[in-house]
Amino acid sequence: MCSFKKFMLVTFCATLTLLQAVAQAASYVDVLELPAKPSALAVRSPLLDVTRAGERLVAVGQRGHILYSDDAGAQWQQAAVPVSADLNAVHFPTAELGWAVGNDGVILHSNDAGATWSKQLDGREIGALLVQHYGALASAEPANEQWPLLVAEGQRLIEEGADKPFLDVWFADAQRGYAVGVFNLILATRDGGQSWTPLQDRTDNPQGLHLNAIAAAGEALYLAGEQGLLRKWDADRDRFVAVATPYQGSFFGLIGSPGELLVYGLRGHVFRSADGGASWSPLDSGLQVSISAASRDAAGAYRLFTQAGHMLLSENGSTHLQLLPQQSQSPVAGATLAANGALVLVGGRGVRALPVE
Incomplete structure (x- = not known):
């Protein structure tokens, strides 16, 4: 019986934690929009x-x-x-x-x-700025090895977010x-x-x-x-x-x-x-x-x-x-x-x- 009560208590706490997390996620507003x-x-x-x-x-x-x-x-x-x-x-x-x-x-x-x-x-736009700017330079100067690296840096910023x-x-x-x-x-x-x-x-x-x-x-x-x-x-x-x-x-x-x-x-x-x-x-x-x-x-x-x-x-x-x-x-x-x-x-x-x- 004690083991069952313990199991129910753990299950209840886990469910409560999940519900709290869902509620927090539902109420979350990005600081860039708040x-x-x-x-x-x-x-x-x-x-x-x-x-x-x-x-x-x-x-x-x-x-x-x-x-x-x-x-x-x-x-x-x-x-x-x-x-x-x-x-x-x-x-x-x-x-x-x-x-x-x-x-x-x-x-x-x-x-x-x-x-x-x-x-x-804001940071959601910066990666795209780099990709566009250095992508154009890479197209204009294909022999310049620096431009693809900076394009990759811009892509990384896009993937990592703001x-x-x-x-x-x-x-x-x-x-x-x-x-x-x-x-x-x-x-x-x-x-x-x-x-x-x-x-x-x-x-x-x-x-x-x-x-x-x-x-x-x-x-x-x-x-x-x-x-x-x-x-x-x-x-x-x-x-x-x-x-x-x-x-x-x-x-x-x-x-x-x-x-x-x-x-x-x-x-x-x-x-x-x-x-x-x-x-x-x-x-x-x-x-x-x-x-x-x-x-x-x-x-x-x-x-x-x-x-x-x-x-x-x-x-x-x-x-x-x-x-x-x-x-x-x-x-x-x-x-x-x-x-x-x-x-x-x-x-x-x-x-x-x-x-x-």
Whole structure:
């Protein structure tokens, strides 16, 4: 009898588990089709990047959350977003026009300073883009062995589905921009995102390393990524060419100005170049914690932030990064200056604004 009861209990539990799985499958909605849910807690949920759209602040993060503030970060409103995929980066080349990118190969666009967003592309379409683009090149240049490999890469993306994230986005103006991500994923647009072109063949990245960041320093445009990867756009060669760096660990970001470039990443490593990457000087952070974000103030000084929430200052070409005291400290994923000069930080605990000094 006991054995029978045990058998019935196991059968019941198995049936219940199956019914729950069926119910969950029936109610499942792809994050690429599910609009971001409005939440009063969004301002305290994990956020991964923040930027300026004119005088407005715009922050992006998990579950498709996009927030904007018109009072230097004191109060935030949640934007209307058509997906609930995690968003990793945001950039506004003008006060009105912006782009955000994230997981599942999603690219979003706003034409109203971040209040509402539309989807321009997602990972379900990227593989087909590669197949079409590199298939045409393979037909035109049958002797080029690179094109069939990239066609095969596109076919692999189709088979694996929309699971490859974009990690950063940058636009020169309202028309020309780039989205970059894992495994050398890079797309370019010349029409404001109405169409996208793969650039996997133009990155000097045969290993397919992750592209973690894209940013400009003065007139120069750079990519930064795994294993000390740094690439610089060469207009004459129409490609991102390799720039040698003194570090073989991952770079998570870069920041600069005319005549100066800083790259930062794992274990507190920061390097400065004043000659477009021809030579480098290490900046001593005194920390072994990864640098995850950076911002430049009106005076030209750089502030760098760690995954543990440290704030470091680089100014006047010093080779040492000064550790700045803070009343409270939490992990930082993105940083920018508000219109009033306040420093706005985002991370795992949401958003916080530091007063003007």
